Amino acid sequence: MSTSRATRKSTMPQWLKVALQIGLVGGVVVVIIALEGMIQAFNTRDIIGSVVAMSQALLLIVFLGTAYIAIIRSKLTDFRRLLVVAVVVGLVSSALLVALILLGQVLDLGNVFINATPALYDLLTFKLGLAAGSIVLLVVGGVSGAAAAIIHALPTRWRRSVIWGLVAVFAFGLLRDLIVTTFGGLTFLTGLLFLPNGLSVPGAITLFVIFVALDYFWSQRGAQIRSGIGARKPVRSSLLIGGIIVLLLLPQILGLYFSEVLDNVGLYLLMGLGLNIVVGFAGLLDLGYVAFFAIGAYTVGVLTSPDFGHASILTSWWFALPFGVIAAFLAGTILGIPVLKMRGDYLAIVTLGFGEIIRLLALSDFLKPFIGGAQGVNDILKPTIGPIQISNPPEFYYLILAGCLLVAFVAIRVKDSRLGRAWMAMREDEDVAQAMGINLVTTKLMAFALGASFGGLSGAIFGSKLTSIYPQSFNFFVSINVLSLIIIGGMGSIPGVVVGAIALVGLPEMLREFSDYRYLFYGLALVVMMLTRPEGLVPAATVKRELHEEEPQPETLGEAATAMPK
Amino acid sequence: MTALEVHNVHTYYGHIHALKGISITVDEGEIVTLIGGNGAGKSTTLKTISGLLRPREGYVKLYGEDLIDYAAHEIVSKGVVQVPEGRQVFARLTVHENLEMGAFSRPAGAGIRADIEKVFTLFPRLKERQKQVAGTLSGGEQQMLAMGRALMAKPKILLLDEPSMGLAPVLVDSIFDTIKQLHKEGTTILLVEQNARMALQVANRGYVIQTGEVILSDTADRLRENQTVQKAYLGVS
Numbered sequence A: 001m002s003t004s005r006a007t008r009k010s011t012m013p014q015w016l017k018v019a020l021q022i023g024l025v026g027g028v029v030v031v032i033i034a035l036e037g038m039i040q041a042f043n044t045r046d047i048i049g050s051v052v053a054m055s056q057a058l059l060l061i062v063f064l065g066t067a068y069i070a071i072i073r074s075k076l077t078d079f080r081r082l083l084v085v086a087v088v089v090g091l092v093s094s095a096l097l098v099a100l101i102l103l104g105q106v107l108d109l110g111n112v113f114i115n116a117t118p119a120l121y122d123l124l125t126f127k128l129g130l131a132a133g134s135i136v137l138l139v140v141g142g143v144s145g146a147a148a149a150i151i152h153a154l155p156t157r158w159r160r161s162v163i164w165g166l167v168a169v170f171a172f173g174l175l176r177d178l179i180v181t182t183f184g185g186l187t188f189l190t191g192l193l194f195l196p197n198g199l200s201v202p203g204a205i206t207l208f209v210i211f212v213a214l215d216y217f218w219s220q221r222g223a224q225i226r227s228g229i230g231a232r233k234p235v236r237s238s239l240l241i242g243g244i245i246v247l248l249l250l251p252q253i254l255g256l257y258f259s260e261v262l263d264n265v266g267l268y269l270l271m272g273l274g275l276n277i278v279v280g281f282a283g284l285l286d287l288g289y290v291a292f293f294a295i296g297a298y299t300v301g302v303l304t305s306p307d308f309g310h311a312s313i314l315t316s317w318w319f320a321l322p323f324g325v326i327a328a329f330l331a332g333t334i335l336g337i338p339v340l341k342m343r344g345d346y347l348a349i350v351t352l353g354f355g356e357i358i359r360l361l362a363l364s365d366f367l368k369p370f371i372g373g374a375q376g377v378n379d380i381l382k383p384t385i386g387p388i389q390i391s392n393p394p395e396f397y398y399l400i401l402a403g404c405l406l407v408a409f410v411a412i413r414v415k416d417s418r419l420g421r422a423w424m425a426m427r428e429d430e431d432v433a434q435a436m437g438i439n440l441v442t443t444k445l446m447a448f449a450l451g452a453s454f455g456g457l458s459g460a461i462f463g464s465k466l467t468s469i470y471p472q473s474f475n476f477f478v479s480i481n482v483l484s485l486i487i488i489g490g491m492g493s494i495p496g497v498v499v500g501a502i503a504l505v506g507l508p509e510m511l512r513e514f515s516d517y518r519y520l521f522y523g524l525a526l527v528v529m530m531l532t533r534p535e536g537l538v539p540a541a542t543v544k545r546e547l548h549e550e551e552p553q554p555e556t557l558g559e560a561a562t563a564m565p566k
Numbered sequence B: 001m002t003a004l005e006v007h008n009v010h011t012y013y014g015h016i017h018a019l020k021g022i023s024i025t026v027d028e029g030e031i032v033t034l035i036g037g038n039g040a041g042k043s044t045t046l047k048t049i050s051g052l053l054r055p056r057e058g059y060v061k062l063y064g065e066d067l068i069d070y071a072a073h074e075i076v077s078k079g080v081v082q083v084p085e086g087r088q089v090f091a092r093l094t095v096h097e098n099l100e101m102g103a104f105s106r107p108a109g110a111g112i113r114a115d116i117e118k119v120f121t122l123f124p125r126l127k128e129r130q131k132q133v134a135g136t137l138s139g140g141e142q143q144m145l146a147m148g149r150a151l152m153a154k155p156k157i158l159l160l161d162e163p164s165m166g167l168a169p170v171l172v173d174s175i176f177d178t179i180k181q182l183h184k185e186g187t188t189i190l191l192v193e194q195n196a197r198m199a200l201q202v203a204n205r206g207y208v209i210q211t212g213e214v215i216l217s218d219t220a221d222r223l224r225e226n227q228t229v230q231k232a233y234l235g236v237s
Helices: A002-011 A014-035 A038-043 A054-074 A079-106 A118-124 A130-153 A156-174 A176-182 A187-193 A201-231 A233-281 A290-304 A317-336 A344-363 A393-415 A418-428 A430-435 A440-466 A476-489 A494-510 A512-532 A541-547 A554-563 B042-049 B072-078 B095-105 B112-122 B124-128 B139-151 B169-184 B196-202 B220-225 B227-234
Strands: A046-048 B002-013 B016-027 B031-035 B055-062 B080-083 B157-161 B189-193 B205-210 B213-219
Touching: A014 A038, A014 A054, A014 A079, A038 A054, A038 A118, A038 A512, A046 A054, A046 A156, A046 A201, A054 A079, A054 A130, A054 A156, A079 A118, A079 A130, A118 A130, A130 A156, A156 A176, A156 A201, A176 A233, A187 A201, A233 A393, A233 A418, A233 A440, A233 A476, A233 A494, A290 A317, A290 A344, A290 A440, A290 A476, A317 A344, A317 A440, A344 A476, A393 A418, A393 A440, A393 A494, A418 A430, A418 A440, A418 B095, A430 A440, A430 B072, A430 B080, A476 A494, A476 A512, A494 A512, B002 B042, B016 B031, B016 B042, B016 B055, B016 B189, B016 B213, B031 B042, B031 B196, B042 B055, B042 B157, B042 B189, B072 B080, B072 B095, B080 B139, B095 B112, B095 B139, B112 B124, B112 B139, B112 B169, B124 B139, B139 B157, B139 B169, B169 B189, B169 B196, B189 B196, B196 B220, B196 B227, B205 B220, B205 B227, B213 B220, B213 B227, B220 B227
Parallel strands: B031 B189, B031 B205, B080 B157, B157 B189
Antiparallel strands: B002 B016, B002 B055, B205 B213
16 A cells, blocks of 8 residues: 555656646636636626626636646746646646536536536536537636746746736726726727727737836836835825825716715725724724614614604704714723723624624614614705705715715824824733733723724714615624725725725625625635735734744745756 | 832732732832742732732832822832733834833823933843844843833832743843843832842842742841752752
């Protein structure tokens, strides 16, 4: 036994083993993608019109990605052998998919996997029939592998540019609707680049070339330009003013649907900034943050709705708003008191329970006469400014933007304040913080209360925007979304929260096909982030320092390795 | 003048009677050491002084003012500053930020920069590394940082909890040199140590505690000559 295994080991070189292993992993991934129904769901959106659908792009990304991983894992330097590794990976991955198709002809997989239908096999074989389609699929896999090997063999600088070019083409194709709406006035340009469905072929090529050139240029001159911008104050302030003007014009340019998306991003951004204080600044893991969102929404709702047998208690949303924020602030304090002595997991579990309690209270019959039970609160007043009523998404956008700017300003100021310092010390080490003379009780309670009040503000706007609120709107997933966007953006980093909100709330709403797979992508994004970039997309300074202290420069090492004589 | 007076203190962990009537005094400008084996109650005594634990009986007074009514963070701003056991620095913050954090209990701006410079003259190594993240310092440097950070709080009395723990002998010497230096500059120090030999070399007086009680108290010189101490703590047979 042992001898035969040893001989087998010696006949199969290490690189081939790596290629087969990773190829199999890639194959499993594409099979799961197919069986999950993503192929059919994403087939309706084209990246490059009538040529590459998003489903196909997804497969290509997996093939390319796995081949690339195999190339790096194999630690080979010889290009021909690398090419073999990459092609093997691509072939094995696609072979698994072909195996699925063939299996589907013999067995009725649809009994177990509802998405395994003839339509799926049709799509996977490019509607070319079984034999021809399978061969084409295998060829696509192999060619993708080869492409990965070629990209890898490029000089470092070009490699990065080419990857950027590919990413840009994918992003432009994916966000076609947004881009066409934004630059609707420039029809000659959008007409050149885009078809009604996705990019046009010349458009894709043009974009690819432009972005490769741009990145190449940036890598040559970028540092110079950046230092030029940094050094000159007028340039910076004009950038800032330009940014503000763009922010103010966005709903006018983007129209109703994208304004709605922006509103949602903004509401999550408000919550993200609040939870970031609790989790990011003070290091207290709160899994029940939705409670404060609900309390803000319900307070404003109950105070301004005529639902409860009498006229609205308050006649203006603006009068109710402070009550909503203060109620959330108090709720934060009340939650804070029992958990003062808790840390880590225990804190997370208690806050989780708190979130559920609030939702169940809102749902309960006991409180129905006061807050509406399952029927929720209806006819919540909308904010008015003078004679103007804020009612449609673009109008709410300005209200939410104002809220975000205010809250971001408070968050930035408080971060560098004495309180912010105390949070930082407490996050790093509670015992030492106490030895420094920090009052843990007030410091913790302030984190919970301030964080909660931002959530309350978000809820207050949310309720009046929808005019009706129901307990189901305030489920556990809201807390998870907010926490995820902080983690993805970078804990404790305010720009990170903005990026996280756009990436996790904005993108999925723009790509409606994603909606069924939203949590799948969240999970995937979190796993990938934790493995490759645990500090988040835009990390805070302290976190970045910890995770990237005195790292060797992989790029220069790579160049040195390739430059070595054989 | 008596800086710190611990009088007949009884402290409990739940039902466990950890301190059974400890009395200690530290005079201004003095180094007093508490020695004793594991579990004798040394750290519990420090925690009681700094307000992290509450005695059921007895009192702790700083220059005649009873500390019992104050919360732990208020006791720090009164001037009782502890260097925690095990070199606990804020690992992700830089040396400079750690020192700034030490001044947390003081009003902002009041000579903090000058005090950081003072710490740097006491520990030149910290000045070299002021931009470095504290977690990447060596053990000895972290101990220096923890002491420097405590000095930033302008202590009336400095509580040192096992500063030599886990350090190489060379570093232990340099830490104790620093303690002597601080003493020369007039800092009042209560030093808790397992390394009785070193502690009794720098201290003026010492207390030996065992199972929550003071069993001996004398000048450091005489404790060094004491047979019980020699047998139990100095390893002289």
